[in-house]
Amino acid sequence: MAAGKLYTGQELREMFNYSTRWLEKSAPAINALNVFPVPDGDTGINMLLTMRSAIEESYHSPDRSAVDVARALAQGALMGARGNSGVILSQIIGGLAFALEGEQFGGGNFAGGLVQGSDRAYRALSSPVEGTILTVVREAAMAAKEALTEGDDLTFVLEAAVSAARDTVASTPSLLPQLQEAGVVDAGGQGLYTILEGFLLYIRGEIERMELIAPRMIAPDTPLSLRLEDKPYGYDTVFIIRGEGLSLDKIRKRLQSKGNCLIIAGDEKVVKVHIHTLKPGKVLEYALSQGTLHQIEIENMDDQAQDFLRVAQGKPPSSKIGIACVVSGEGLTRVFRSLGVGFIIPGGQTMNPKVGDLVEAVDALPQEEVIILPNNQNVILTAGQVKELTSKRVMVVPTRTIIQGIAALLSMSYEDNLETNVQEMEEAIGRVVTIELTRAVRSTTVDGMKIGKGKVMAIVDDKIVASEEDHAGALHKALSTLDVSDEGVITVYYGGKVQRDKAEGIEREVRGWYPETQVELVYGGQPHYDYIISVE
Amino acid sequence: MVKVITDSVSDITPDLAEKWGITVVPLHIHFGTETFLDRVDLQTEEFYHRLEKSKSLPTTSTVTSKEMAALFDGLSEDTDEILGIYLGTKLSATYEMALKAKEEVKNKRCRIEVVDSRAAIAKQGLLVLEAAKLAQEGKGLSEIEPYIRESIPRVHLRGSFDTLEYLRKGGRIGRAQSLIGSILKVNPIVTIEDDGVVGPCGRERNRARAIEYLYNFVLGFKNIKALAVEYGTHHDEAEALTERLSAVFPREDIILSVTSPVVGTYTGPSILAVSVWDEPPGMVR
Numbered sequence: 156m157a158a159g160k161l162y163t164g165q166e167l168r169e170m171f172n173y174s175t176r177w178l179e180k181s182a183p184a185i186n187a188l189n190v191f192p193v194p195d196g197d198t199g200i201n202m203l204l205t206m207r208s209a210i211e212e213s214y215h216s217p218d219r220s221a222v223d224v225a226r227a228l229a230q231g232a233l234m235g236a237r238g239n240s241g242v243i244l245s246q247i248i249g250g251l252a253f254a255l256e257g258e259q260f261g262g263g264n265f266a267g268g269l270v271q272g273s274d275r276a277y278r279a280l281s282s283p284v285e286g287t288i289l290t291v292v293r294e295a296a297m298a299a300k301e302a303l304t305e306g307d308d309l310t311f312v313l314e315a316a317v318s319a320a321r322d323t324v325a326s327t328p329s330l331l332p333q334l335q336e337a338g339v340v341d342a343g344g345q346g347l348y349t350i351l352e353g354f355l356l357y358i359r360g361e362i363e364r365m366e367l368i369a370p371r372m373i374a375p376d377t378p379l380s381l382r383l384e385d386k387p388y389g390y391d392t393v394f395i396i397r398g399e400g401l402s403l404d405k406i407r408k409r410l411q412s413k414g415n416c417l418i419i420a421g422d423e424k425v426v427k428v429h430i431h432t433l434k435p436g437k438v439l440e441y442a443l444s445q446g447t448l449h450q451i452e453i454e455n456m457d458d459q460a461q462d463f464l465r466v467a468q469g470k471p472p473s474s475k476i477g478i479a480c481v482v483s484g485e486g487l488t489r490v491f492r493s494l495g496v497g498f499i500i501p502g503g504q505t506m507n508p509k510v511g512d513l514v515e516a517v518d519a520l521p522q523e524e525v526i527i528l529p530n531n532q533n534v535i536l537t538a539g540q541v542k543e544l545t546s547k548r549v550m551v552v553p554t555r556t557i558i559q560g561i562a563a564l565l566s567m568s569y570e571d572n573l574e575t576n577v578q579e580m581e582e583a584i585g586r587v588v589t590i591e592l593t594r595a596v597r598s599t600t601v602d603g604m605k606i607g608k609g610k611v612m613a614i615v616d617d618k619i620v621a622s623e624e625d626h627a628g629a630l631h632k633a634l635s636t637l638d639v640s641d642e643g644v645i646t647v648y649y650g651g652k653v654q655r656d657k658a659e660g661i662e663r664e665v666r667g668w669y670p671e672t673q674v675e676l677v678y679g680g681q682p683h684y685d686y687i688i689s690v691e
Numbered sequence: 692m693v694k695v696i697t698d699s700v701s702d703i704t705p706d707l708a709e710k711w712g713i714t715v716v717p718l719h720i721h722f723g724t725e726t727f728l729d730r731v732d733l734q735t736e737e738f739y740h741r742l743e744k745s746k747s748l749p750t751t752s753t754v755t756s757k758e759m760a761a762l763f764d765g766l767s768e769d770t771d772e773i774l775g776i777y778l779g780t781k782l783s784a785t786y787e788m789a790l791k792a793k794e795e796v797k798n799k800r801c802r803i804e805v806v807d808s809r810a811a812i813a814k815q816g817l818l819v820l821e822a823a824k825l826a827q828e829g830k831g832l833s834e835i836e837p838y839i840r841e842s843i844p845r846v847h848l849r850g851s852f853d854t855l856e857y858l859r860k861g862g863r864i865g866r867a868q869s870l871i872g873s874i875l876k877v878n879p880i881v882t883i884e885d886d887g888v889v890g891p892c893g894r895e896r897n898r899a900r901a902i903e904y905l906y907n908f909v910l911g912f913k914n915i916k917a918l919a920v921e922y923g924t925h926h927d928e929a930e931a932l933t934e935r936l937s938a939v940f941p942r943e944d945i946i947l948s949v950t951s952p953v954v955g956t957y958t959g960p961s962i963l964a965v966s967v968w969d970e971p972p973g974m975v976r
Contacts, residue, residue: 310724322860364753367784368784374859374868374871376871376872490875495870565875568893569890569893642897644896646875675876691896
């Protein structure tokens with residue numbers, strides 16, 4: 156294995172410099188992303204200012220060796236760190252400084268530095284949260300370390316780190332519900348990715364390209380849906396304590412109960428504090444007892460939240476038409492969400508939502524045109540009332556079952572207008588058959604058919620067609636009344652009380668009956684019905 | 692005669708390039724530390740073979756303005772009018788490089804126009820091909836260039852996929868992001884919108900229906916001027932679709948081609964796409 160190229164302190168400085176300019180281009184876009192821990196919309200700027208402070212300090216430092224430049228960068232980052240993400244970034248840069256030694260550095264130092272930085276970042280936080288910049292730095296560090304086993308070239312190590320960072324940023328919404336609800340990736344994670352990518356582009360010598368294009372914003376790997384929360388956020392409070400023999404642990408312990416998102420970093424002479432608190436006065440009072448205070452910044456996060464909402468609401472949604480629907484069952488809720496539904500009102504069979512709930516959902520969507528899918532016979536009428544109570548254009552597609560709701564959603568065209576979509580959805584409802592399987596709770600006679608207590612009934616589009624001993628038997632009979640084509644799709648959604656292996660048994664039976672047809676088994680988690688089956 | 696130049700993402704195959712005298716600039720593709728020239732020293736079949744075995748996704752890069760300027764200078768020895776039609780700026784920096792290269796050429800006597808196609812693959816390719824045909828007919832740059840520019844919105848692209856993961860990981864997903872993440876198995880249909888960003892069209896439940904969508908999409912046009920079918924690895928499906936489409940457009944005029952490795956980096960093997968140039972009668976050209 157050939158040893159990778161080594162880089163000087165001057166090149167380290169330039170690498171940071173170019174990366175900062177790279178970050179600068181996307182700082183406004185990163186600001187607009189921020190929803191965690193609070194929608195304070197300044198993550199991009201905070202990270203940028205932290206980087207700038209790092210570079211400034213490194214230019215003041217007369218030393219030229221890689222390790223000296225790195226130490227100056229770390230010192231500058233810590234002193235100038237702003238916001239949550241800025242402080243975490245300063246810890247990562249601190250880790251890099253720790254791992255560099257001597258005149259030059261290479262891939263090995265960089266990977267070690269990332270690992271060290273990741274550890275420090277986790278330690279700086281009182282309660283680390285996954286799905287944030289922390290997860291991104293950890294995954295990037297691990298990938299960089301693993302790359303070392305194949306080569307210690309800095310380009311190669313950076314490529315591995317950037318690629319892992321990109322994938323991790325994309326997956327942050329699935330780790331952190333706040334992000335998923337807002338349909339964005341973590342802002343700090345995106346910032347870190349951009350910085351690492353800036354490093355890589357510089358090391359690859361692609362400076363011309365950096366000037367011409369802008370960094371890419373990473374798309375979340377789950378679809379969007381917007382939900383807004385209103386509770387007071389308090390004050391974003393950041394300051395530095397200078398003193399002698401300061402104890403990070405002691406300060407952390409005392410401030411922990413005074414707010415959240417607490418970050419404490421530094422050493423026994425300088426401590427950087429970041430906290431979200433309703434009472435900044437109390438925090439500062441305690442800090443004064445420890446030493447002198449510097450660079451105090453207090454911002455009202457409720458103002459920032461308002462700014463964020465304006466940005467979020469002004470952002471063009473991915474589709475011109477919003478969709479609100481009524482669904483029960485956690486699995487089914489996930490299915491609807493994954494097909495781009497903007498707002499889900501829990502309910503259905505025995506829990507019919509009020510008109511007010513539906514109006515609220517319609518108004519919360521960012522779009523001016525909304526389609527409502529009631530997904531239940533008893534909700535259709537209620538849904539019809541909504542258009543009188545909102546200024547938005549609302550149309551109802553009268554889906555009587557969950558299955559019809561899914562079929563309607565699948566036929567959604569992102570290019571057509573409201574009327575055409577409603578028409579296509581209505582046609583799609585006609586092309587799908589709903590089969591529901593449930594056990595009879597008492598003996599009865601329906602449509603001339605005697606049903607014994609405990610028997611499995613199969614209901615095909617509202618009509619009971621079979622009553623059998625078990626689920627497979629009832630389903631087989633129900634399916635045999637239909638024309639199932641080879642190009643068709645049979646989807647089996649199993650309920651909250653059905654075990655996975657039982658459901659898999661049913662899936663196998665269906666595959667056996669229709670070997671040419673696409674069969675899918677999905678967890679629906681619905682109440683009442685053990686199985687709901689769609690035949691397209 | 693006007694010389695037409697484009698990049699390899701246009702999916703102009705070497706045969707077509709030779710037939711119509713088109714210069715195709717290969718973009719670069721990187722597997723780890725190995726670098727290849729798109730469709731020059733890496734062909735599509737070999738690419739998907741490598742993609743399958745590779746632990747991390749390959750990356751791509753464009754040519755520098757210096758390289759592009761050298762190509763312009765080379766062409767200007769035979770012509771004094773060059774038309775460059777490039778991959779859309781929302782997808783790549785190739786156009787910007789060409790724009791810079793225009794300023795860097797040594798031969799200032801040659802007139803060079805560069806067009807941002809706001810497109811890729813055959814949507815871009817059909818525009819390039821038409822430009823080359825017009826050049827062979829003897830049309831001048833001042834006639835061809837505006838016609839190509841105004842024709843961009845009349846070329847319509849639809850692509851079907853088994854997964855949009857490659858597009859997402861490659862950072863080119865654009866607004867089609869809303870099609871990602873479905874729990875049910877779906878075949879998303881995407882387009883490149885008029886502003887050059889990838890956008891969503893809809894979802895189909897399986898490949899057979901996705902192909903049906905593409906077929907019906909083409910049938911919706913009454914004045915087809917040019918038509919292309921492209922694929923990643925599903926040659927037979929593309930061939931069958933082309934046969935069916937010969938009912939509405941002469942089979943020998945339908946361009947059936949495999950996408951280039953650089954394109955494959957962003958689409959993955961499952962892509963099947965149609966590009967239709969719709970030109971209502973009475974369109975001045």
